[in-house]
Every structure is written in C-alpha cells, then in structure tokens.
Amino acid sequence: MNITVENLTRKYGTQKAVDNISFHVRTGEVLGFLGPNGAGKTTTMKIITGLLSPNNGDVTVGNYSVLKEPEKVKQLIGFLPENNPLYPDMGVIDYLAYSARLQGIAEKKIKPRIAEMIRVCGLAIEKHKQIGELSKGYRQRVGLAQAMIHDPKVLILDEPTTGLDPNQIVEIRRLIKELGKEKTVILSTHILPEVEATCDRILIINKGKIVADGTSDSLRKQATGRELLRVRIEDADRDRAFMELHSLETVALVDPLPGTSNYFEIQSHENVSSRRTIFNLCVEKGYTLTEMTPVETKLEDLFRDLTLN
Amino acid sequence: MRRSWIIAIKELQSFFDSLTAYIMLIAFIGFSGFFTWLYGTDIFLRNQADLKVFFAIAYWTLFFFIPAITMRLFAEENRTGTIELLLTKPVTEWQVVMGKFLACLLLVTIALGLTLPYYITVWKLGNIDHGATLTGYIGLLLMSSVYISIGLFTSSVTGNQIVAFLTALFAGLFFNIIFDVLASNFTGTTGTILSYLSLSTHYESITRGVIDSKDLIYFASLILLFMIATEMTLSKRKLSK
Structure with missing residues (x-):
C-alpha cells in the first residue's frame, strides 16, 4: 500500500x-x-x-x-x-x-x-x-x-x-x-x-x-566526499612528521590529536586516497606506522550538520 | 451503531471492574430505599399506593450520582492520551460519544431496574397506578440522559475528573433547581422562559402520568445539545492543539 x-x-x-x-x-x-x-x-x-x-x-x-x-x-x-x-x-x-x-x-x-x-x-x-x-x-x-x-x-x-x-x-x-x-x-x-x-x-x-x-x-x-584517516606514527619527531605529512600531495589537512603520542587525523583532497603516500613516506623515513584507520562519517555527524543551524 | 455498542460494553465493563458501578448501585438503592420506606414522608406515612416518594428522592440521588459516573469517561482518556489512540481506530467522534452515553444509560437503567421490587411491593399493598409508575420511570431515564450528556460534555473539556464532576454538578444545578427558583421570582415572559428551562417542571409533569410532546422536545433537545457539544469538543482536537 x-x-x-x-x-x-x-x-x-x-x-x-x-x-x-x-x-x-x-x-x-x-x-x-x-x-x-x-x-x-x-x-x-x-x-x-x-x-x-x-x-x-x-x-x-x-x-x-x-x-x-x-x-x-x-x-x-x-x-x-x-x-x-x-x-x-x-x-x-x-x-x-x-x-x-x-x-x-x-x-x-x-x-x-x-x-x-x-x-x-x-x-x-x-x-x-x-x-x-x-x-x-x-x-x-x-x-x-x-x-x-x-x-x-x-x-x-x-x-x-x-x-x-x-x-x-x-x-x-x-x-x-x-x-x-x-x-x-x-x-x-x-x-x-x-x-x-x-x-x-x-x-x-x-x-x-x-x-x-x-x-x-x-x-x-x-555527506563525505573526502577520505579521513587516523594515523599513528612511532619513532618520529611529532613536529617533523607533521610537516612531512602536510607536504604530501594528496593530503589536504593534517590535524595532530592532543596527547603525547603521534596521532594525526588526515583529510585527503577530494577523490584521492592518501593511504599509499602515507605508507611510502613512513618507509622512506624509517618511521613505524602502527595504526591507520579510516574514519567513517557517522550518521550522527550528518544529522548534526543538517539539523543544527 | 455496532461500534458504539462495542465502546458502550467496554465502558460498562470497566464501571464494574473499577467498583464504581457497585458503589453507585448500592448507594443509590440504599439512599432511595431509606427515604422511600423508612424515613420522613415515607410510603407508610403517606398511606398511598404510589411511588411518588421514590421518584422525588431519585430526582436528587441521580443528580449527584450521574456526574460521578460520567466524570471519568473523557477526562481520564484526555489525561492519559488514550483518546488519541481511540480516534485513530475506524470510529467517528459521534460513535465514541454515543458509546459512552449508552454505557452510562445502561448503568442507570440497571440501577432503576433494581428498584422494581419497590414497585411490586406497592402493587401488592394497594391499588397502584401502573401508567403513572411507568411514566415516572421514563421521566427518570429522560432526566438521567440529560445529566449524562451534561456530564459527558464537562468531562470532554478537561483532563481533570474533579473539575469534570464539579462543573457537571454546577451545570446540572441550574436545570435541577436554580431555573425553578428564578422562575418563581420573575413574572411574564422571563418567568415563563425560566420555568420552561427548569428540568423539574417537565419531570413533574411526566411523573404525574402525562407524556406531553412539549416535555419530550425539552429533554431531547437538551440531550442532543450537550451530546453535539461533546462531539464538537472531540473533533476540535483535530484542528488545534
């Protein structure tokens, strides 16, 4: 019906x-x-x-x-x-x-x-x-x-x-x-x-x-045109790693998460993925990549975006 | 009509489930029995084989009891919100009002039915006027219907049972006695109008054994007026909040 x-x-x-x-x-x-x-x-x-x-x-x-x-x-x-x-x-x-x-x-x-x-x-x-x-x-x-x-x-x-x-x-x-x-x-x-x-x-x-x-x-x-990754890099200086990540071609925005460990949230440019470039950077510099998680935009965020104005 | 019956039977059942019905029946039989047979100008004192005493007592007892049974019917549903669920079923507002009206009328009929032994007793004691007794009962049913429709209306406008009870009593009081008292203080057209509005005038003429179309129109129009007002109150919720 x-x-x-x-x-x-x-x-x-x-x-x-x-x-x-x-x-x-x-x-x-x-x-x-x-x-x-x-x-x-x-x-x-x-x-x-x-x-x-x-x-x-x-x-x-x-x-x-x-x-x-x-x-x-x-x-x-x-x-x-x-x-x-x-x-x-x-x-x-x-x-x-x-x-x-x-x-x-x-x-x-x-x-x-x-x-x-x-x-x-x-x-x-x-x-x-x-x-x-x-x-x-x-x-x-x-x-x-x-x-x-x-x-x-x-x-x-x-x-x-x-x-x-x-x-x-x-x-x-x-x-x-x-x-x-x-x-x-x-x-x-x-x-x-x-x-x-x-x-x-x-x-x-x-x-x-x-x-x-x-x-x-x-x-x-x-809601999400762009890829968002959460990355943890060990054996690296926080500031240097930040600069290097930022200079990657595919990366649009790097957001260091608060705390002592090197956690970053990395947003890529539209329609490209930064997973490979980040991995390659770590290999090149001898960093240890211990975590790389895609952050999905949750329905909650969408809901908040649409209804809070 | 079928759906009105379904509602009527459910409401009648809940009268009996909640003890309201038993309290009302026992109190009604107790009061009217006491004053009819044992106290004041009772039947033995009058020494006449009729139920005039009972009809005069019932005129007052029903006036108090009916608001007590009608007060819950809509007020409770308004308060808990069940009225909304009820109105999403395939029933019209009118069917709901009719159903609740019938439930009360059935309860009052049961109460009056329980006084039939009075009638039989008086009949055995002397030469009773069957016609006047029958019209007396009809008069009580008509009067009760008026109070029921007033009670349903006051119950439908509020979510508070006490408010529903008191406003029904107050409104009923006008028809029961106030118009009558006022009528005796006025002369001319005002007096006639007030006297026509008074329920006791019409009730008394019916209990005397005369069923006049003037009285029937009076009762029917009052019942319809308050029933329609109740239906309109229910329909109104569709339009605003």
Whole structure:
C-alpha cells in the first residue's frame, strides 16, 4: 500500500510545525523518520493517521484520501502513538479483543488473531495480567500488538523502541524488518543506529522541512566526499612528521590529536586516497606506522550538520 | 451503531471492574430505599399506593450520582492520551460519544431496574397506578440522559475528573433547581422562559402520568445539545492543539 504525502502544511498558531513537505512511501518499504525534538515528526504522523487536520495538502493511503475518507484510511493503518497510551485497568487479552472489535474484525476471527499477536509480540507469560501491572517493555509490546491486531497494510510507529531493554530492542527491530517486507512501515526515532538497523530509507526533517532523503549509505556518501584517516606514527619527531605529512600531495589537512603520542587525523583532497603516500613516506623515513584507520562519517555527524543551524 | 455498542460494553465493563458501578448501585438503592420506606414522608406515612416518594428522592440521588459516573469517561482518556489512540481506530467522534452515553444509560437503567421490587411491593399493598409508575420511570431515564450528556460534555473539556464532576454538578444545578427558583421570582415572559428551562417542571409533569410532546422536545433537545457539544469538543482536537 503506497502512501503519498503532498504539500503538507500544519501550523500551531503562527508556528509552522510541518512546512510544505511531500514524500512517497512504497509497499515493502521501511521509512525512518528522523529529526530533533519538535521537528514535526509526530505532527506528520498524526496527520497521516487522521488525528490532526492539515492546514494545507493531503495524504493518500492506497487510493483513499485522509481528508475525504478518514474511516477507510483508519482501517488500513495500525498506529502506535508516541507515549503508548493504554487503559491500565484492562486485561491484556480484553484490551486486544476491544481493539480487534473496534477494527471490525469478525467475531470468530478475534481469538486466533489475539493468539497470533501474543505469539508475535512475546506476550505469552504476561497475557493474563492487567496492563497497569506490566513493565514498560511489555506495555510497549501490547501497544505494538494493538497496532497490528487487524493485520494492517500500513504501520505507523512513533518511537517504537523507547523503554525497551537491549534484547527487546533487537527483537522489535527484527520484527519491524520482517513486517516491512509486506507492509509499509513508517517509524520515527531519535536513535540513529536504530534507523540504520531497520530502515530501508531515511527521511530527516528539521523545523518542519525535509532536509535529507535516501538510504543510509547514500546519505553517508553525500555527506563525505573526502577520505579521513587516523594515523599513528612511532619513532618520529611529532613536529617533523607533521610537516612531512602536510607536504604530501594528496593530503589536504593534517590535524595532530592532543596527547603525547603521534596521532594525526588526515583529510585527503577530494577523490584521492592518501593511504599509499602515507605508507611510502613512513618507509622512506624509517618511521613505524602502527595504526591507520579510516574514519567513517557517522550518521550522527550528518544529522548534526543538517539539523543544527 | 455496532461500534458504539462495542465502546458502550467496554465502558460498562470497566464501571464494574473499577467498583464504581457497585458503589453507585448500592448507594443509590440504599439512599432511595431509606427515604422511600423508612424515613420522613415515607410510603407508610403517606398511606398511598404510589411511588411518588421514590421518584422525588431519585430526582436528587441521580443528580449527584450521574456526574460521578460520567466524570471519568473523557477526562481520564484526555489525561492519559488514550483518546488519541481511540480516534485513530475506524470510529467517528459521534460513535465514541454515543458509546459512552449508552454505557452510562445502561448503568442507570440497571440501577432503576433494581428498584422494581419497590414497585411490586406497592402493587401488592394497594391499588397502584401502573401508567403513572411507568411514566415516572421514563421521566427518570429522560432526566438521567440529560445529566449524562451534561456530564459527558464537562468531562470532554478537561483532563481533570474533579473539575469534570464539579462543573457537571454546577451545570446540572441550574436545570435541577436554580431555573425553578428564578422562575418563581420573575413574572411574564422571563418567568415563563425560566420555568420552561427548569428540568423539574417537565419531570413533574411526566411523573404525574402525562407524556406531553412539549416535555419530550425539552429533554431531547437538551440531550442532543450537550451530546453535539461533546462531539464538537472531540473533533476540535483535530484542528488545534
């Protein structure tokens, strides 16, 4: 089920929370929604789920418009809101049955669906408890279970892994990845490794505008045209080694790292590698090269570049 | 309608799960039973085979109890944010309001149903007017519906149950007694209008055994007014924050 977001604008007062954004998500795609707090992630998700009306623009899920046929769209979407609101005094099974009925699932299919969700979300040992008695991680699983109870074509998850322990995080990510093969998934998060681990595509938004769109590889490439190496040279005078490295043809910038040992961060000119020239220099001068590590630009840096301004 | 029922049944269940329902039922039966049979101008003192005493007592007990059952319905969902999750399900705002309204009305119906032994007892004791008793119960249900819709509305505008309870009581007080008192202080058109607005005027004429379309229109329009106001409060969240 494809989702098309067109020229979406949403204001709170005079402040534009979402500013004329457009994007398209295809079936079988897991889209990671990244952005600092208050960037407009949750607002966009709320508009897609029909909780908020946009000031301008429209969202189409499959063939249905959120503005014109919200009830149809709501049936196609499973939603896990940001802080996962649940009814604490309801039992897990009762709550899932309630969600299933509201989604219009046939009465005789409800039991097998609940059993399936309890299995998929790993709720078996806690299923007879009240939601209020559950730990945060299990509540999150109940939230996921209610979002998926009607086997929706589209899943919208607002920070799905908050409050989970590392094991559960890995499990939920695996689950999302698996679901993403047949469904369309949009998830938002602050956690960058999470996006790299689960998402096929990343959308970074800042101040209501899309600032980057692509796979994690393509975004990383876009951010770094230049090679960056971390080099440690022993048996050499620090200042001389610095000068010599600096005079190499391929090297653009040498940055000696603080400390007593001869650590340098070396940035090459665009599209050339300095690995060979550095090695050759060391052979020529009789230095001992004990470390040469390529420094990858992390998604974190890209994120900071794009959102801090 | 099916979805309203699903919501109604869930809410009714949570009334019973949280003990609210039992407390309300026991307190209602206790109060109205005490004043109907044992104390003050009770049935034996009046020495008439009717339930007038009970209807007069229930007029007040329900006035206090209904805000107590409606206060949680939206305020709690507003506070915890479950209302947002509920509205992302394929239900309309109106279905949600209807569902919660039905849940309260069902609980009140159960409470009134438990007073049927009063009716049977009086019937065995003397020559009861079945018609007036029936309209009396209808009057109580209509009056309850008005308080339920007022309670739902005040609950929907706040995230605080106490605020919801007190404002519902305050708003209810106008219809319950204030308009009536004011009506007796004014003459002419103002007096007529205030007297028409007073719930007790319409309630009394129904309990006397007369179902007038004027009274029905009064109750129906008040119920609809507050239900629509509740629905609008829910829809409003779409537009602003």
